Amino acid sequence: MTDTTARSITLIGAGLAGALLAILLARRGWRVDVYEKRGDPRVKGYEGGRSINLALAERGRNALRQADADDEVMEQAVMMRGRMVHFLDGRQQLQRYGRDDSEVIWSIHRGDLNIVLLDLAEQAGARLHFNHKLESVDFDARSARFLDERDGSASEAGFEALVGADGAGSSLRAAMMKRSDLGETTEFLDHSYKELEIPPDANGDFKIEPNALHIWPRGHYMCIALPNDEKTFTVTLFLPNQGDPSFATLRTGAEARALFERDFADAVPLIPRLEQDWERNPPGLLATLYLDRWHIDGRAVLLGDAAHAMVPFHGQGMNCAFEDCVVLARKLEQHADLADAFAAFEAERKPNASAIQQMALENYLEMRDRVDDPDFLLQRELERVLQERHPGRFVPHYTMVTFMLIPYATALHRSEIQREILVAATRGLDSLEAVDWKAVDAEIMSRLDILVDAA
Numbered sequence: 001m002t003d004t005t006a007r008s009i010t011l012i013g014a015g016l017a018g019a020l021l022a023i024l025l026a027r028r029g030w031r032v033d034v035y036e037k038r039g040d041p042r043v044k045g046y047e048g049g050r051s052i053n054l055a056l057a058e059r060g061r062n063a064l065r066q067a068d069a070d071d072e073v074m075e076q077a078v079m080m081r082g083r084m085v086h087f088l089d090g091r092q093q094l095q096r097y098g099r100d101d102s103e104v105i106w107s108i109h110r111g112d113l114n115i116v117l118l119d120l121a122e123q124a125g126a127r128l129h130f131n132h133k134l135e136s137v138d139f140d141a142r143s144a145r146f147l148d149e150r151d152g153s154a155s156e157a158g159f160e161a162l163v164g165a166d167g168a169g170s171s172l173r174a175a176m177m178k179r180s181d182l183g184e185t186t187e188f189l190d191h192s193y194k195e196l197e198i199p200p201d202a203n204g205d206f207k208i209e210p211n212a213l214h215i216w217p218r219g220h221y222m223c224i225a226l227p228n229d230e231k232t233f234t235v236t237l238f239l240p241n242q243g244d245p246s247f248a249t250l251r252t253g254a255e256a257r258a259l260f261e262r263d264f265a266d267a268v269p270l271i272p273r274l275e276q277d278w279e280r281n282p283p284g285l286l287a288t289l290y291l292d293r294w295h296i297d298g299r300a301v302l303l304g305d306a307a308h309a310m311v312p313f314h315g316q317g318m319n320c321a322f323e324d325c326v327v328l329a330r331k332l333e334q335h336a337d338l339a340d341a342f343a344a345f346e347a348e349r350k351p352n353a354s355a356i357q358q359m360a361l362e363n364y365l366e367m368r369d370r371v372d373d374p375d376f377l378l379q380r381e382l383e384r385v386l387q388e389r390h391p392g393r394f395v396p397h398y399t400m401v402t403f404m405l406i407p408y409a410t411a412l413h414r415s416e417i418q419r420e421i422l423v424a425a426t427r428g429l430d431s432l433e434a435v436d437w438k439a440v441d442a443e444i445m446s447r448l449d450i451l452v453d454a455a
């Protein structure tokens with residue numbers, strides 16, 4: 001192992017990935033400086049930005065454990081056992097994510113999580129510089145220029161190497177692109193999102209089942225709601241940008257209420273400030289960012305959303321960013337040369353980031369259009385039976401992505417094979433009684449080997 005005691009690194013962004021990486025590296029003896037454009041959320045309250053709460057899954061928890069942050073984060077987390085599907089006629093159905101309560105996901109507040117990580121980063125010795133927005137980089141002189149947006153004052157700092165944890169709109173990425181073509185492509189989804197709130201009831205309790213991720217699937221669009229530990233829910237409406245209904249046709253709070261009364265009737269009484277929330281919160285854009293290269297020799301590397309922003313429909317963006325941090329910290333420990341470490345990091349993570357980006361796009365269709373579909377439900381039923389018949393060999397897609405640490409690329413590859421098996425075995429059937437078990441078993445044995453978790 002390399003002696004890293006004298007090595008220094010500069011992180012751009014003290015969001016989720018930046019704060020976690022700061023802990024991991026400072027604990028390993030690195031001299032870590034973190035520059036964040038916003039003010040310190042522990043002083044002036046979290047300024048938010050995007051999605052108020054997030055689904056934390058096993059990959060994210062594994063990374064938090066390595067930073068000794070898991071216990072503290074979990075104190076504020078709310079368990080979500082499965083999807084609570086709200087049908088148009090008002091019926092509700094809980095579809096479990098896993099086999100039991102050992103296979104669940106957790107809703108956490110972005111601001112609370114960020115604060116826990118910032119405290120730990122500082123305790124580990126990282127130096128946090130708030131109100132420092134990266135403006136430009138001189139890669140030859142190894143000097144970065146920052147702006148304090150409160151008064152417009154500028155400052156400069158030298159660096160050994162930069163890590164871009166500054167999110168989807170990364171300034172470091174823009175600076176790197178001026179020096180070297182990273183092969184950037186951004187594909188915007190033609191759907192955006194808007195957040196609304198379900199407050200606690202008159203007794204201060206949750207208004208609806210707290211231990212679930214609520215979904216109102218409506219074909220081309222959908223609403224979801226995730227619980228917060230202060231007994232509220234954050235509701236997110238995902239809607240096309242154009243067409244009817246769309247963000248283009250719903251211009252006012254009153255028009256939004258009319259859509260809710262027609263399509264999400266059981267949610268309307270839960271959201272008393274629907275019009276106000278609608279008019280106050282601008283729609284958020286959704287995009288997938290693809291890069292051919294994530295680093296410039298040993299001078300700069302990107303991770304998290306700055307390297308591979310994805311649409312949020314698998315709830316994996318943060319989980320993936322946290323996994324990036326663990327891998328980068330490991331590569332920095334294994335390689336004395338920064339360029340080698342960054343190259344090894346990119347080689348390991350890029351195929352996996354591409355895989356989860358693809359699965360996240362596919363999951364939108366599943367959530368908004370398939371979770372209330374009989375074919376889909378029959379396939380899920382068969383999936384559970386096959387999981388029992390072939391333990392460790394036939395592992396449901398959601399389990400591989402959410403409850404395991406196997407590479408995302410492996411999960412994608414196996415999911416594609418399994419989907420073919422599920423579709424073929426249930427074609428034309430409305431129950432599992434007529435499934436040709438012999439043929440299905442033979443197919444599984446020949447196409448899937450035993451899956452070993454990376455944990």
Ligand SMILES: Cc1cc2nc3c(=O)[nH]c(=O)nc-3n(C[C@H](O)[C@H](O)[C@H](O)COP(=O)(O)OP(=O)(O)OC[C@H]3O[C@@H](n4cnc5c(N)ncnc54)[C@H](O)[C@@H]3O)c2cc1C
Pocket residue numbers: 012013014015016017018035036037038050051053054055056132133134135165166167168169170171172193236284303304305306312314315316317318319320321
């Ligand atoms: C609607 C929605 C729902 C989501 N739900 C989930 C979910 O359920 N589960 C999940 O795992 N993921 C989810 N995600 C994805 C998740 O939010 C991101 O993947 C995650 O925040 C990425 O972390 P990051 O640290 O790379 O970037 P960010 O969290 O965006 O942090 C970037 C930081 O850099 C700072 N910064 C930006 N520019 C500069 C600059 N020029 N100089 C200095 N600092 C700068 C920012 O202020 C911020 O603090 C969701 C995303 C959206 C949009």
